[in-house]
Amino acid sequence: xxxxxxxxxxxxxxxxxxxxxxxxxxTLTLFATIGGMIFGTLLAVMRSSDNRILxxxxxxxxxxxxxxxxxxxxxxxxxxxxxxAQWLTGSSSPVRVDPFWSSVITFTLFExxxxxxxxxxxxxxxxxxxxxxxxxxxxxxxxxxxxxxxxQALRNMLPLILTQTxxxxxxxxxxxxxxxxxxxxxxxxxxxxxxxxxxMYVFAAFVYFVISLIASQAVKRLQKRVAIIR
Amino acid sequence: xxxxxxxxVSKTYGDFRVLxxxxxSVSKGEVVVVxxxxxxxxxxxxxxxxxxxxxxxGNITVDGTAVSSxxxxxxxxxxxxxxxxxxxxxxxxxxxxxxxxxxxxKVLKRPRDTALEKGAALLERVGLSAHAEKFPGQLSGGxxxxxxxxxxxxxxxxxxxxxxxxxxxxxxxxxxxxxxxxELARDGMTMMVVTHEMGFxxxxxNRVIFMDRGEIVEDADKNxxxxxxxxxxxxxxxxxxxxx
Numbered sequence: 001x002x003x004x005x006x007x008x009x010x011x012x013x014x015x016x017x018x019x020x021x022x023x024x025x026x027t028l029t030l031f032a033t034i035g036g037m038i039f040g041t042l043l044a045v046m047r048s049s050d051n052r053i054l055x056x057x058x059x060x061x062x063x064x065x066x067x068x069x070x071x072x073x074x075x076x077x078x079x080x081x082x083x084x085a086q087w088l089t090g091s092s093s094p095v096r097v098d099p100f101w102s103s104v105i106t107f108t109l110f111e112x113x114x115x116x117x118x119x120x121x122x123x124x125x126x127x128x129x130x131x132x133x134x135x136x137x138x139x140x141x142x143x144x145x146x147x148x149x150x151x152q153a154l155r156n157m158l159p160l161i162l163t164q165t166x167x168x169x170x171x172x173x174x175x176x177x178x179x180x181x182x183x184x185x186x187x188x189x190x191x192x193x194x195x196x197x198x199x200m201y202v203f204a205a206f207v208y209f210v211i212s213l214i215a216s217q218a219v220k221r222l223q224k225r226v227a228i229i230r
Numbered sequence: 231x232x233x234x235x236x237x238x239v240s241k242t243y244g245d246f247r248v249l250x251x252x253x254x255s256v257s258k259g260e261v262v263v264v265x266x267x268x269x270x271x272x273x274x275x276x277x278x279x280x281x282x283x284x285x286x287x288g289n290i291t292v293d294g295t296a297v298s299s300x301x302x303x304x305x306x307x308x309x310x311x312x313x314x315x316x317x318x319x320x321x322x323x324x325x326x327x328x329x330x331x332x333x334x335x336k337v338l339k340r341p342r343d344t345a346l347e348k349g350a351a352l353l354e355r356v357g358l359s360a361h362a363e364k365f366p367g368q369l370s371g372g373x374x375x376x377x378x379x380x381x382x383x384x385x386x387x388x389x390x391x392x393x394x395x396x397x398x399x400x401x402x403x404x405x406x407x408x409x410x411x412x413e414l415a416r417d418g419m420t421m422m423v424v425t426h427e428m429g430f431x432x433x434x435x436n437r438v439i440f441m442d443r444g445e446i447v448e449d450a451d452k453n454x455x456x457x458x459x460x461x462x463x464x465x466x467x468x469x470x471x472x473x474x
Binding site for chain 1: 232277280282304305307308309310311312314316317319320321322323332333336337338365367381382385
């Protein structure tokens with residue numbers, strides 16, 4: 001079977017695959033992770049709050065987004081947001097949204113739900129005495145959260161957060177529905193152009209596999225280093 | 231002058247009455263030991279004093295401030311009242327030096343240098359200067375509790391509350407913590423201590439409060455309490471824990 005496998009196609013495609021495709025994939029992963037972490041932590045704090053309205057809003061949001069297929073959200077955002085923006089700004093034609101930023105926003109909103117649940121379980125896993133001790137020292141709820149609770153919750157949850165980031169890295173390939181040239185998109189384009197579907201899709205799978213494997217091994221090592229001694 | 235006053239304090243969890251009509255007061259410089267069987271409400275009582283446990287009725291004043299009044303700035307009040315917990319509750323992600331400095335910097339807005347200096351002096355006082363760079367998890371229980379006492383003292387409290395400070399400790403570590411507390415009492419600190427350590431009570435307490443089923447059954451001078459408690463429940467309790 002491998003006799004017809006054309007390695008040269010892959011070699012020729014490498015600059016395009018990595019400089020254009022992988023750069024996009026990694027940039028999107030990075031932006032969505034940062035955005036998702038910030039928004040997700042905010043959601044987690046809201047969800048853990050005693051304020052019913054805040055926790056209700058955050059809970060509703062998380063449950064809604066988690067009940068929708070990611071591809072649908074990507075579609076929805078890219079095709080409907082221009083009209084929403086038109087309506088909001090009162091412009092005469094749909095506001096064009098750059099596909100990159102559209103993807104960043106979509107993934108941020110979507111991943112925030114997963115990060116929210118991770119951070120929330122991190123907060124819940126801390127003994128209640130930690131909050132009491134912070135309060136007893138005169139800290140406000142906000143200070144207790146910022147200096148005592150979140151640093152511990154985030155550190156305890158770091159392995160899960162990074163694992164979720166690896167999943168996000170793989171999920172970014174779904175932007176193919178918007179015909180964006182991410183890594184998989186670049187591979188698909190070469191495959192179509194050169195009629196080398198086997199080579200390109202096998203190679204793409206191999207690259208995703210290797211990167212994810214290396215990353216999860218790194219997470220395992222890190223896990224041992226950042227663990228808080230109790 | 232009364233530093234802490236509780237008047238007719240009651241609290242229920244659903245149908246369960248944890249505190250019922252508790253009244254007492256602690257004067258400046260006084261050391262009051264609170265004892266009683268488990269589930270008698272003594273930990274809850276001490277936590278109501280800095281507002282960690284809200285109350286249903288009655289009122290509590292600390293240094294003239296009404297604790298349960300909605301206009302009271304609780305964080306401000308708590309910063310003035312030190313509290314030591316059964317399970318130490320040091321912050322495990324910070325080393326000892328930072329544990330001592332954090333609230334000084336964030337709550338009292340002390341400059342970092344001043345806070346670190348103050349922390350170092352208190353660490354010396356509890357005999358743990360060598361451990362400043364370690365993390366809580368690297369210390370023994372007794373050492374952690376001494377750090378926790380130093381952390382509370384770093385806020386220059388007007389009174390100290392101790393919630394069973396030695397009951398999570400291995401027996402051989404109890405004394406090192408009690409020694410620090412005895413010294414603190416002798417320095418004139420106003421203290422309210424929930425404990426079963428009757429030796430400590432005999433040595434430094436001015437008064438002993440005995441609680442049972444959410445009520446203050448006995449509130450007596452130390453000598454009177456150990457000499458002849460008036461209530462039968464206190465007599466039974468004492469005979470059980472002093473027998474060995």
